[in-house]
Amino acid sequence: MSTVAAPPPRIPLWGPLAGRLVYRNLVVGRRQWLLVVSGFFEPVFFLLGIGIGVGSLVGDVSYEGEVVSYKDFVAPAMLAAAAMNGAVYESTINVFAKLKWGKTYEGILATPLGVRDVALGELIYALMRGGIYAAGFVVVMLAMGLIASWWAVLAVPAAILIGAAFAAVGLIGVTFMRSWADFSLVELVTLPLFLFSATFVPLTDYPPAAQWIVPLTPLYQGVELLRALTLGTVGWDTLVHVGYLAAMTLIGLLIADRRLERLLLK
Numbered sequence: 001m002s003t004v005a006a007p008p009p010r011i012p013l014w015g016p017l018a019g020r021l022v023y024r025n026l027v028v029g030r031r032q033w034l035l036v037v038s039g040f041f042e043p044v045f046f047l048l049g050i051g052i053g054v055g056s057l058v059g060d061v062s063y064e065g066e067v068v069s070y071k072d073f074v075a076p077a078m079l080a081a082a083a084m085n086g087a088v089y090e091s092t093i094n095v096f097a098k099l100k101w102g103k104t105y106e107g108i109l110a111t112p113l114g115v116r117d118v119a120l121g122e123l124i125y126a127l128m129r130g131g132i133y134a135a136g137f138v139v140v141m142l143a144m145g146l147i148a149s150w151w152a153v154l155a156v157p158a159a160i161l162i163g164a165a166f167a168a169v170g171l172i173g174v175t176f177m178r179s180w181a182d183f184s185l186v187e188l189v190t191l192p193l194f195l196f197s198a199t200f201v202p203l204t205d206y207p208p209a210a211q212w213i214v215p216l217t218p219l220y221q222g223v224e225l226l227r228a229l230t231l232g233t234v235g236w237d238t239l240v241h242v243g244y245l246a247a248m249t250l251i252g253l254l255i256a257d258r259r260l261e262r263l264l265l266k
Contacts, residue, residue: 017113021121022128024108043082043137047075050200063202064233068148075146076226077199079137079155080162083130084219085190087163090126091170092186096177105264115261119171119253126167127160134159141230149232158229158242162222165245168252169218175259193219221245 058070098104105118113121134156141147147155173186196210197219203211214220225241228234 018117018121018124020111021108021113021117022125025121025125042085043078043133044140046081047071047078047137047140050074050078061202062204063227063231066231066233068231071144072146072148072231073202073227074200075141075144076155076230077197077223079134079141079159080197080219080222080226081194081199082133082137083159083162083222084166084193086130086133087126087165087167088170088186088190090129091122091167092174092177093183095122095171095174096180096183099174099263100177105260109264115264116257118264119257119260122171123164123167123253126170127163130163130167131156131160134163147230149230149234151229151232151234155226155229158222158225161242161245161249162219162225165218165222165248165252168249168256171256172252172259175256175263193217197223199223218245218248 054070060067060069061073062068063073108118109115137159138147138152138155142152170186177183196206196214197217198206198214199219203214203220206214221241221244225238225245228238228241
């Protein structure tokens with residue numbers, strides 16, 4: 001009588017094997033230090049050019065019933081956008097190169113690591129880079145006097161949470177990409193989010209219909225979370241932003257795990 005073998009047990013989501021992939025990425029990343037460092041300067045240049053340059057023309061803006069300077073308004077949005085861009089491109093371009101071009105994961109899966117370790121390891125590595133960028137950006141904000149509240153000590157963890165949410169979705173997206181040309185679709189998504197998530201103007205200045213749509217987008221949640229922390233306007237709605245991003249991270253990672261498993265174990 002034939003019997004069907006039971007499927008192997010799934011490695012826990014928090015399994016230590018994912019750390020081995022992170023270590024591998026760190027070793028390889030030592031040769032790409034210039035690329036890593038350059039990722040820090042983009043949001044700083046945006047802050048200087050828009051927050052201060054354009055801010056000198058705009059003046060102050062009204063936010064949450066208070067008048068704040070434009071650079072104070074824009075700075076946390078630049079941090080949120082940097083967390084989004086860094087996480088998305090780390091979890092798409094780099095993963096795509098390993099998945100489709102370098103065939104890196106084929107060798108990795110010949111070791112005790114499983115698909116879930118690959119997904120979690122890539123997510124952790126993306127967040128490590130994002131955390132370094134966020135910490136550096138917060139130091140720049142502090143040096144420029146753009147932090148008005150002690151709640152800002154949570155700005156770096158909040159930026160990492162934003163990065164986690166977008167990195168998880170990026171891992172899903174990369175499993176559908178067939179060629180490098182598909183990365184234009186990434187820009188098609190991230191650019192409108194960057195421009196229209198109450199990043200540069202308060203939500204109250206948007207058309208009435210947009211005021212209903214924009215709060216549903218993930219970058220808006222991140223922007224508002226960081227603004228609450230750096231401007232000291234923390235309230236119950238701050239927990240809503242945290243919950244939204246945490247749910248996006250968890251759901252995205254679970255779906256990415258299934259998609260990667262289908263691609264790598266087919």
